Amino acid sequence: MVQFIPILLITLILSGCNTQSDLDRLFNDYTQGVANILDEEWKSAIPDSPPPLPPQRLRTLVTTEIREGLIEVLDLSVCNLLPLIAQKNSSLGKVAPPSQVLSYELRFYRTITDCLPLVLNDKNIDLAIKEKIQAIHRTKTDNLPAVLWNAFYTGEEIEQSLALNQPPIPLDQPEQSYHPALSALELFNNLTNIATLNPETLKPIDTQTLEKSYESLYTAPLGVPLLKSLLLLEASLNNVAHTIESRLERRPLCFKDMRNPKADILKSIFTQQYALKVQPYLSKVDRLASRWYRLHQSTTSHLPVPSEISDYVAQVFQRNAEISLWNRYIRARDRHTKAWQRILNQCNLMPGNHD
Numbered sequence: 346m347v348q349f350i351p352i353l354l355i356t357l358i359l360s361g362c363n364t365q366s367d368l369d370r371l372f373n374d375y376t377q378g379v380a381n382i383l384d385e386e387w388k389s390a391i392p393d394s395p396p397p398l399p400p401q402r403l404r405t406l407v408t409t410e411i412r413e414g415l416i417e418v419l420d421l422s423v424c425n426l427l428p429l430i431a432q433k434n435s436s437l438g439k440v441a442p443p444s445q446v447l448s449y450e451l452r453f454y455r456t457i458t459d460c461l462p463l464v465l466n467d468k469n470i471d472l473a474i475k476e477k478i479q480a481i482h483r484t485k486t487d488n489l490p491a492v493l494w495n496a497f498y499t500g501e502e503i504e505q506s507l508a509l510n511q512p513p514i515p516l517d518q519p520e521q522s523y524h525p526a527l528s529a530l531e532l533f534n535n536l537t538n539i540a541t542l543n544p545e546t547l548k549p550i551d552t553q554t555l556e557k558s559y560e561s562l563y564t565a566p567l568g569v570p571l572l573k574s575l576l577l578l579e580a581s582l583n584n585v586a587h588t589i590e591s592r593l594e595r596r597p598l599c600f601k602d603m604r605n606p607k608a609d610i611l612k613s614i615f616t617q618q619y620a621l622k623v624q625p626y627l628s629k630v631d632r633l634a635s636r637w638y639r640l641h642q643s644t645t646s647h648l649p650v651p652s653e654i655s656d657y658v659a660q661v662f663q664r665n666a667e668i669s670l671w672n673r674y675i676r677a678r679d680r681h682t683k684a685w686q687r688i689l690n691q692c693n694l695m696p697g698n699h700d
Contacts, residue, residue, distance in 0.1 A: 350662050367516050375618040379585050382611050383592040387407070390580035395572040395670065395679040396657055398507040405499050406491040410483050414683035423478060424460035425468070425605035444559045446583040451549040454489065457482050458545060464601050489540045489547075494648045497533050506568035507661070519630050526567045527633070529558035530640040541647040572661065574630045574672040581623075582681035589684040597647055599656040599692035608692035615685060627678075638671045 371391055380387035398404075429452060441449070457478070464478050466468055497503065506526075514523075532550075539547050592598065599608050641662035650658050659666035666672065689695045 350595055368513055368577060368626075371516065371622055372577070372584075375614070375623055376581060376584050376588065377609070378614045378618055380588050382607055383588060383598065385588045385592050387588075388584070390577075390584040391575040391589065392573070392580035393418065395507075395509065395569055396445055396660055397509060397696045398504060401499055401504075404651060406486045406494050406649060406651060407612065408491045408495075411484055413482055423474060424457055425466060426453065426456060426460075429456065442557060442699060443496040443500035444502075447492065448550070448552055450488070451547065454485050454547060455549050456545075457485060458547075470657075474564070482700050486544055489544055490569055490648050493533075493537050494650075497537075497644065497648075500559070502562040503568070505563050506566040507572075508566070509569055511566060512567045512571070513577050513632060514633070516626055520633060523565055523633055525561035526565045526682045527544070527636055527640070529561045530637065530644070532558050533593045534640045534644045537644045537647050567633070567637060568661075571630065571634050572670055575634055575670050578627060578630060579670075579674045579677040582677040586677070586680045586684040589688050593688060593691070597691060598688055602691070602693040604692045604694060608694060612694045615689070619685075631678075635664075638662070638669070 369389075376390065377387045379385075379641075429449065461478060461482050464475055532554075536550070598611070599605060642664050645658055645662050654670070660668050660670055663669055664671035685694065
């Protein structure tokens with residue numbers, strides 16, 4: 346792959362400390378405000394770190410090579426595959442990055458798929474040659490899921506996306522700046538669905554389009570920033586929920602649905618800190634993460650996952666998995682919502698109630 350200049354990544358690294366401070370300040374102010382008014386001990390939330398991406402050797406699937414005896418038939422120029430074979434055997438082909446390997450495999454598969462019925466219906470071609478062409482097509486078809494997995498999950502683009510030295514998504518980073526990366530994941534997911542459900546309709550992708558998709562993943566990495574944001578939200582929302590729950594277990598804030606000055610201040614914190622500041626950031630992360638997880642969930646569910654990294658895939662790419670970081674965030678979000686509903690209902694201060 347061409348070495349792209351990661352402009353957004355450089356910006357995030359240069360501003361990483363300020364970004365982290367801004368997020369810390371946002372959640373610390375919110376958590377401390379709730380703790381102070383409820384007379385509870387305040388502690389800053391310390392989020393977990395995302396799991397490290399397993400090494401490439403554990404992420405790479407082995408594909409079945411076409412046996413030399415099968416290739417010999419191509420000397421007859423059947424299906425016009427010799428140029429592709431020559432390209433694969435060149436010095437460049439042997440060290441090609443996943444994006445170029447994917448481009449080659451798609452072109453090879455389309456060529457032999459289109460050629461196969463012509464060969465089978467040609468009475469002038471020997472049965473042995475027909476059987477060899479069928480065997481090549483069958484091998485390439487069987488290889489498709491592993492080829493796609495390697496193309497999406499073994500290259501430097503996924504490594505850049507999941508590098509742990511990146512900060513969470515910044516407060517002021519426009520959501521739209523990550524849309525090209527998500528569009529690239531859409532392309533990969535569509536390819537996977539076609540290759541695994543209707544491989545006979547699979548077509549090559551324009552090289553420029555394919556490389557642009559890889560470039561988007563590399564220059565605007567979304568993986569770890571998104572995962573760190575989810576873990577930060579999980580820790581902070583659980584922190585606030587625990588504070589509210591601890592207070593209500595100790596003694597009620599309001600008696601007989603009667604509001605009081607502390608309850609009014611708490612409602613103000615909910616409105617001014619959570620609704621106006623935390624909620625917009627939560628919503629941005631939620632939208633990005635929901636789409637990111639949906640695409641990876643769909644893609645990985647149709648592809649063979651190396652057994653050595655199954656736990657990592659479940660945590661990072663599959664939102665339906667019990668141990669996924671997405672589900673951890675969802676549980677914290679729901680707990681936070683229930684805690685606020687409980688205490689605001691106790692004081693007759695739920696939004697929509699008459700003050």
